Amino acid sequence: MTLNLQSILHEAKEMEQEIVNFRRIFHENPELGLEEHVTSDKVMEELKQLNLDEVIKIGTKESVIEELSLLNETIKDTHGPTGVLGVIKGQAGPGPTVLLRADMDALVVNESTDEDHIPYSKGFSSKNDRVMHACGHDAHTAMLLGAAKILSKFKDKLSGTIKFIFQPDEERGCGAKIMCKEGIMEDVDAVFGIHVWKTVDSGKVMIHQGPTMASVDNFWININGGGGHSSSPHETKDPILASSEMVNSIYRMHDRELNSVNASLVTVEQIESKADWGVIPSSAQLRGTIRTFSESDRNYIIKRMTDLCNVTSQFHNLECSFESLNVFPPLNNNREMAILAQDTVSDLLGEEKIETGDPIMSGEDFSYYLKESPGAFIFLGNYNEDKGIIHPHHNPKFDIDEDILHKGTALYISLALKFLNNQ
Structure with missing residues (x-):
């Protein structure tokens, strides 16, 4: 099968239910930053079944304690290294290295038990008291896991290397710092991340050229x-x-x-x-x-x-x-990588799906990766009034329009291939 954008979208659509199931498993079992043991074990289990060249845990207990100490946080026995790195080395020839990132941590939020809250009414709301995926990290992890599964089938057609980093503790800001200190960016030529976003209509994509999120x-x-x-x-x-x-x-x-x-x-x-x-x-x-x-x-x-x-x-x-x-730090998209991302969205989903917007005053630790390598952070629209998916991030009724998940998977794949093929 040829790896073109439409075939990628078809492949992602074919495994849509599996991606949705991943998201629901992660949503039902949310874990706070640097305590994502169940989540990272599930990611490791799935990645080890694929045709990857490397699947390893990233981080050490010492690096976790060091970062938490800087924040004057109480160190718990459950705090530990939970990052997961998967690597595909293409067999079609040498080439650059691109890294795709998803975050895994949840928030201290009590999930809604209202009947109109879909995770509750469909039986996959949080099992853990006062812990909830209220920012979409369950979706990010599921989408990137789907991307790894699809790309692993086409290893013989790839030139270059693709890294998949499943990162802990974005909310507190420790996760990306630990990943970078562990050296995952040393040979990376470009890095991309995706975040589902509350103010962008479902299925549209917002990309900034330059300033994106605040320090x-x-x-x-x-x-x-x-x-x-x-x-x-x-x-x-x-x-x-x-x-x-x-x-x-x-x-x-x-x-x-x-x-x-x-x-x-x-x-x-x-x-x-x-x-x-x-x-x-x-x-x-x-x-x-x-x-x-x-x-x-x-x-x-x-x-x-x-x-x-x-x-x-x-x-x-x-x-x-x-x-x-x-x-x-401030998150500033590399202009060249942002244009590449816009071209990718245009080719994959249509030019009408691209949105521009003002920079966002929220912060994101993806900025640490962008200090190491050029890249872009992209917002996948999640607002769907018809489905009642209207609540902001960090709200007890925050939810995901699951129809966008396979598109997020296809976008991860397409960004990697677009970069590798353009070099």
Whole structure:
């Protein structure tokens, strides 16, 4: 059989029910990041039945502990290496290497038990209390598994190497970092990822040339003064007043000092301070997020927030410290790879299925792969009002239009082949 785009779509359609079944198995058994043991074992089991050159677990207990420690996370016995790598080496001749990525982790969400929620009414909703696939990673894993199964049948027709990475812990931002540190990107010439997306109509595909998703930094501002009686504020160093002024200063700095043409965002998400009636507290903490699409804007915001802390400390005669943690770098699609992806979608599904859109303020750890090799991150539309699939990501009623799954599988395959054949 010839490996052209229409035959690929036909092959994916032929195994549609198997891909749907994979998705339902993963949906029913969701696991949190770096605890995806059942999921990765299932992926390993399926890949080992194929004509692949390599199927291995990726990561070590030490690398997992190292990344979680950076986030001050409690290390659990269930945390461990759960990444899975499959490799096909084409037999038709040498060529470049392309990597296809899917993420496997779920979220701390209680899945809906409403009868109009399809996974519940059809009997494949989450078996695990307060854990749910509410972002589509079950679909990504199923689609890529389908792609590996189809491509393994045509190994003799492939020139070059295709890697399949089933990655843990995207939500917390540790997974891709661990995969990269383990060396999976060392020989990769291009990398592609797909995410089902809430705001794009089912079956359409959104691709950005350039800025795609924002960097994410979490920040903490700790303010320590000297508390006292509420009736005698002149005898205290009031962290509440300092906190209020700090919030206003942050927003004023962002709105007046950064070029509004370049999208960025600073949000104070929480102000925490505890005291009883009649007491001015001794301390307060501000927590929030910084989102940008450029490293220069990100660096400027962090520097200026540090400056504002120093000014606040001097003006109010108290201690004010700033800390930040970079969770994701900005995700910027390589323009050449984005154009290749658009051409692929046009040839596979039709030019009318391509959408463009504004960059997205959410973050994604796929950005770590793009720091290593050129590539593109692509959004497969999942919004279907007729089926009631209208709920946003991370919502208890989030669901997948299963009619798009075989198209996602075909898109993974086509992206790999388009890149290998163009080199």
